[in-house]
Amino acid sequence: MQAHANKKSFSLVRQGKRSQAEVKRELRLVDGKVFKLCVEDGRIILAPKKLIPADQQYFWTEEWQVRELEAQADMQTEYVDHFDSMEDYLTDLEKKDKAPVSKPH
Structure with missing residues (x-):
C-alpha cells in the first residue's frame, strides 16, 4: 500500500474485526476522507478524491x-x-x- 507519494509502506492485514483499524492506522487515515477504490489485476488501489472540484x-x-x-x-x-x-x-x-x-x- 502506498501511504504517501514518495513512501511505500507494506503491511499484512487479516480480514476481521480489527482490520479496519489496522489499515486506517497504516495509511494515517482520518474519518471523512473519500477514496476511489479500484481493483486492478487482483490489486486494491485507493486514490484520494475530493467530492467538490x-x-x-x-x-x-x-x-x-x-x-x-x-x-x-x-x-x-x-x-x-x-x-x-x-x-x-x-x-x-x-x-x-x-x-x-x-x-x-
Missing part, C-alpha cells in the same frame, strides 16, 4: 454560504426588483440615484 470549493466555505443565505433573504424582500426590460431597469436606477435608499443592516 477544486474550482468550486470556495462556494462551500462558511463565509460564502453565509453570503448565499443573505442573498436569498434579499431576493424575498424589497431589495430585489424585477424588470420587464432594460429600459425599465435604467429608469429605476435613475430614480434611485436621485433619492437613494439605504439597505438596513
Whole structure:
C-alpha cells in the first residue's frame, strides 16, 4: 500500500474485526476522507478524491454560504426588483440615484 507519494509502506492485514483499524492506522487515515477504490489485476488501489472540484470549493466555505443565505433573504424582500426590460431597469436606477435608499443592516 502506498501511504504517501514518495513512501511505500507494506503491511499484512487479516480480514476481521480489527482490520479496519489496522489499515486506517497504516495509511494515517482520518474519518471523512473519500477514496476511489479500484481493483486492478487482483490489486486494491485507493486514490484520494475530493467530492467538490477544486474550482468550486470556495462556494462551500462558511463565509460564502453565509453570503448565499443573505442573498436569498434579499431576493424575498424589497431589495430585489424585477424588470420587464432594460429600459425599465435604467429608469429605476435613475430614480434611485436621485433619492437613494439605504439597505438596513
